[in-house]
Amino acid sequence: MVFKSQLLTDDRNNNEHTAIEAAAGLNRRQFLRRVGLSAGTAALATQGVSQVFAASPIDPNSSPQLTKDDLPSALMDDGSLPQTSLTQTSCITPTIETRLFASSNVGGSNERNQLALERMACAGFKVDNPAITQRQYLRFAGTDSQRASDLHNLATGAIAAPKLLLGVRGGYGAMRILPMIDWLTLGRIMQERGTILAGFSDVTAIQCALLAEGDMSSLAAPMLYSEFGKTVPDQVSCRQFVEALTNPNLVIDISDASLTSPNLPSILTSAEPKAITGTIWGGNLSVVSALAGSEYLPRMDGGIVFLEDVGEQPYRIERMLYDLYLAGAFKGQQAIVFGALSGAGEDSYDKRYDVATVIRQLHQLTRLPIYSGMRFGHIGQKHSFPLGTKCQISSNTAGGYQLAFSDYPTIKADAIQVEGLWQTA
Numbered sequence: 001m002v003f004k005s006q007l008l009t010d011d012r013n014n015n016e017h018t019a020i021e022a023a024a025g026l027n028r029r030q031f032l033r034r035v036g037l038s039a040g041t042a043a044l045a046t047q048g049v050s051q052v053f054a055a056s057p058i059d060p061n062s063s064p065q066l067t068k069d070d071l072p073s074a075l076m077d078d079g080s081l082p083q084t085s086l087t088q089t090s091c092i093t094p095t096i097e098t099r100l101f102a103s104s105n106v107g108g109s110n111e112r113n114q115l116a117l118e119r120m121a122c123a124g125f126k127v128d129n130p131a132i133t134q135r136q137y138l139r140f141a142g143t144d145s146q147r148a149s150d151l152h153n154l155a156t157g158a159i160a161a162p163k164l165l166l167g168v169r170g171g172y173g174a175m176r177i178l179p180m181i182d183w184l185t186l187g188r189i190m191q192e193r194g195t196i197l198a199g200f201s202d203v204t205a206i207q208c209a210l211l212a213e214g215d216m217s218s219l220a221a222p223m224l225y226s227e228f229g230k231t232v233p234d235q236v237s238c239r240q241f242v243e244a245l246t247n248p249n250l251v252i253d254i255s256d257a258s259l260t261s262p263n264l265p266s267i268l269t270s271a272e273p274k275a276i277t278g279t280i281w282g283g284n285l286s287v288v289s290a291l292a293g294s295e296y297l298p299r300m301d302g303g304i305v306f307l308e309d310v311g312e313q314p315y316r317i318e319r320m321l322y323d324l325y326l327a328g329a330f331k332g333q334q335a336i337v338f339g340a341l342s343g344a345g346e347d348s349y350d351k352r353y354d355v356a357t358v359i360r361q362l363h364q365l366t367r368l369p370i371y372s373g374m375r376f377g378h379i380g381q382k383h384s385f386p387l388g389t390k391c392q393i394s395s396n397t398a399g400g401y402q403l404a405f406s407d408y409p410t411i412k413a414d415a416i417q418v419e420g421l422w423q424t425a
Helices: 012-022 029-036 037-045 110-123 132-135 144-156 174-180 183-193 199-213 226-229 235-246 285-290 314-326 355-366 419-422
Strands: 096-101 125-127 164-167 197-200 218-220 250-253 278-284 304-310 335-342 368-373 385-387 391-397 401-406
Touching: 012 385, 096 132, 096 144, 110 125, 110 132, 110 226, 110 419, 125 164, 144 174, 144 183, 174 199, 174 226, 174 285, 183 199, 197 199, 197 235, 199 218, 199 278, 199 285, 226 235, 235 419, 278 285, 278 385, 285 314, 304 314, 314 355, 335 355, 355 368, 385 391, 385 401
Parallel strands: 096 125, 096 164, 164 197, 197 218, 278 304, 304 335, 335 368
Antiparallel strands: 218 385, 250 401, 278 391, 391 401
């Protein structure tokens, strides 16, 4: 059986990926221009005012604007792991209760969402509310009330909590709905059900609020539109997503710092590295820094801060880190872990001022050990992992480090057929 979504022409997606691959080493403005954001802006300028403000689903034939969650999987380092070719897989009966939440951007293609939904079902996930992928209000996946209701209705009991809450995509918009959700009740209900909320990028705002106000963990993971709806999903990201969903004792080994900066050691510390155990929290740097000073920024005594971003020049990265430093976000923390800082490019004033310089400055300010190269962010072959739960970091004999996670909800492995997530026929 051929998925009906696969009958569509994929030239546009291939062109977007080619543009992304060519964007490495550019500053943020050049980077975003290269991957096609300017084309989307020009298309928007030609629309009538009534079309711009219409709340109807987006035209699947239009050229969608790319956002941070779109840039990613083509940004692989040269040492990326090999991927096997797509094969035909027999789907299993979906049994995992799953609901989507669309807190940010509207999906750019209905067909891409449909393909992702078909793959989720093939892999064993029973999605109860697929219609939310059709919503649109301005640039958002529905009005603020609609987007907030995806989560708040669970807190009120109007909708039963599922086993998995999967974000549709990132972009922007999650911050607008934070005050509209009863996080305390939502966190309690999710704990009782063992619900896993998964996403990254702009969904960081949701994950931070859930931890800060609801004392509930989540999963840093790929999302419906931005990963599972791709023409060719990243199989490593898919496998690691399932691994994090099903393994109650997840371990991730990091050998070098290259995804953060090739000019950094894996561990930057002023003393002999020692094992650290604490609650790991954070996510996308742009979003985390925007929450500084609010009740939605977690305050974890003895915590471990995780940060990643894409398309930000070194000075912008440093400014956001200073936002957090001046707000006291690093006080009482044990360590900082950096994932990928993709597409940072070169400083236009002085090429010596790079990401490594910025992170060394942060180390001098905080005196905290800094671990770089965590394989997560706006990249391909990302390794999903729990946020808001216990994490132990220890160095290894090869000069890298290991992260071991515990005390988070999981799903039975035999309920998932991972190959379904990249199924084509």
